Amino acid sequence: MRATIEVSGLRKRFGPTVALDGMSFTVRPGRVTGFVGPNGAGKSTTMRVILGLDAADEGHALIGGRPYRALRSPLRHVGALLDAGALQPGRTARDHLLWLARSQGLPAGRVDEVLERVGLESAARRRAGGFSLGMRQRLGIAAALLGDPPVLLLDEPVNGLDPEGIVWMRGLLRSLAGEGRAVLVSSHLMGELEGTADHLVVVGRGRVIADTGVADLIAAASRDRVTLRTAARAAAASALDRAGAAVAATGQDALVVSGLPPERVVAVLNADGVPFSEVAAYRVTLEQAYLDLTGDAVEYRGAAR
Amino acid sequence: MRTYLHAEWTKVRTLAGTGRLLLTIIVLTVAASATASALVSCTAEGCGHDPGRIGLFGVQVGQAVVAVLAVLAVTGEYGTGMIRLTLAAMPRRTGVLAAKAAVLTGLTLAAGGVAVPVSLLVSRRVLLGNGFPPDPLDPTGGPLLRAAVGSVLYLALVALLSLGVATAVRDSATAVGVVLGLLYLFPALILVVSDEDWQRFLWKVSPTNAGLAVQATTRLADLPLTPWAGLGVLAAWTAAALLGGGLLLRIRDA
The missing domain is CATH 3.40.50.300 (P-loop containing nucleotide triphosphate hydrolases)
Known part of the structure; x- marks a missing residue:
């Protein structure tokens, strides 16, 4: 069988x-x-x-x-x-x-x-x-x-x-x-x-x-995004924005960048002399990927959300 | 089918309640028969009482426990949700009902096979002490033997009737209510109804009145149906209940 x-x-x-x-x-x-x-x-x-x-x-x-x-x-x-x-x-x-x-x-x-x-x-x-x-x-x-x-x-x-x-x-x-x-x-x-x-x-x-x-x-849920850790958040955001990326702040010194591969992000920041401490591929958790998928399909959603 | 039977037998055997209920059937049947026998006495001119009906009166009490035993064999599984495990393990649903029916019939025949002869023996001693003539009390005499065998079969048919009803309604309280209603409603109605034709009609369709005709040993000509035909009425109710329950079991979601 x-x-x-x-x-x-x-x-x-x-x-x-x-x-x-x-x-x-x-x-x-x-x-x-x-x-x-x-x-x-x-x-x-x-x-x-x-x-x-x-x-x-x-x-x-x-x-x-x-x-x-x-x-x-x-x-x-x-x-x-x-x-x-x-x-x-x-x-x-x-x-x-x-x-x-x-x-x-x-x-x-x-x-x-x-x-x-x-x-x-x-x-x-x-x-x-x-x-x-x-x-x-x-x-x-x-x-x-x-x-x-x-x-x-x-x-x-x-x-x-x-x-x-x-x-x-x-x-x-x-x-x-x-x-x-x-x-x-x-x-x-x-x-x-x-x-x-x-x-x-x-x-x-x-x-x-x-x-x-x-x-x-x-x-798929991570969508080739890049996380960036930098003390100069505003400068980094405007430099990357000019290079055509979409930027979202996720914390005091953290940004999530989409639309540019990690190497380009590093190159853009170096060219503008923006300091940063970490560039990494963004990974969603399985939980987050699942919530993205089922967002429309949840039948009983709490009223507070 | 052999594996289904083996599974259902194992289920029944491994529940403590089964033994207690079987014992209750025997004790109640014998005790009620003995009590009924103690309450009748004969005069020197003769006896108006039917020794079969008196000596086996306890069957009318014991049948309630038989009904409970049979109902629980099904609703005990619905109440806990175990029925899904049963039907997943044994997907041929008619086979499951047949296996339950076979095991239940065996148990009831065993309990009835003890309760009925013991009732008659106890009743005989009591009736003889009450001045009953010994002849009609001869247990090997035709009518009394028929009454005894018929009473055991009567209890088995009540068990199967209850099994069918329980399979159809799937809930303990409802099933016990429906079965006891069927068993005890007609005798009560016959007492209330005054019209004689209606009385006869109700008697003929009543599973209890017609079914217990099999216990009659005197004045058989006065009965609306012969003893075996009377038991046949109960058998018809039983067949209808099993058929309905089986059909619903097959077509419904578990």
Whole structure:
């Protein structure tokens, strides 16, 4: 089976609300694909459609070329974490995974293996109802890994994790992709994906806004700008302005210059005898690049902004 | 299907509430039957009472717990959101409902298989002590054996009816309300309605009144339906509930 998720032209309405408006993207093996967008952008709905839980009005979603409902023992093909709280509190962690294993014809020994991989072996015989959110997330990850699937689909897996848990989760996602799996991870916080995702599918209002590599996205948002540190801010600004650059002040002694490459900036300043201490390529953060992209697509914006 | 059954059985087996509910079914059924038997007595001229209905009276009480057990098998998953995990792991939804139905039927037959014979044995001792003639109390006699087997089947049908309703409405309180309403509304209505034709009609469509005809061992000719036909009425309700629930489960988003 090809380790891919192909989503094409999904449309879905809930009453008057358009949840999915032509959602299309492909998740490829061997990398972590971040699925990012503001709340209400359609991330969870898309995941539910991929898993055959919700039916789309139009379009289709395929796992390794086949619709989810056509998969026998689907957890051997796709592992998913949708909602870590979705378990019956009276059952122990081990029993929770045991019924799942039985549903896929997997041996009970597999349950102990995944409990160990997520670090829950000592809590295996405790009732899941008493687990912290972080422990539930780990149990949910264990359930996703149960069938050793080539495709993983995780909805907000970092939610509720403590700093140590976040570091663990990042390492796990990297290693899963390193094993050649296709990993789709949703988040409404771009910062959570910095250093984890290789590729991004950015969504807003039920459709894809950008489908791009993380490095490309940052480069594009940075737009070949140059940061300049100088004590003579006014002189530098007028010299660069005369040379045809656009200049914006970003601090007491800092300017951001666009329209001129770094070498030209240095040459212009030297020619006018303007002193400066630093010239560097301007890099936006992933968060900033994301905000630039989704500026139009945020559905619920605070009134104060 | 085997994996679905294995999964659903594992779910039921690993919840502490299952054992408690099964025990409650048995205890309540036997206790209510014993109480009913203690409250009737016969005169020297004879007995107007039906030993089947008295000895198995507890089934009318135990059925409420059977309904709760069956409802929780479905709504316990909707209430927590675990149903999404279930349907992601087992995407053939009719198969999930069938597996739940099979496991539930097994559990109810087991609980009923204990509660019903024990009720009859306890009732027999009490009735004999009350001066009941021993003949109609012979448990191997045709009508009483039919009443016993029929009562166990009655409880299984109530479980499946509840399963179907719960699958359709997806909420514990609503489902228990609807099922108990179905089970106890008709007998109450029949008491209120004065018109005899209406009474007969309500009796014939009532899952409880018609269904419990299977417990009758005396004056069978007075019944609007034969005992097995009466149980058939309950079976029809059950089939409709399962069909409706199954259909909704298939077409609705989880």
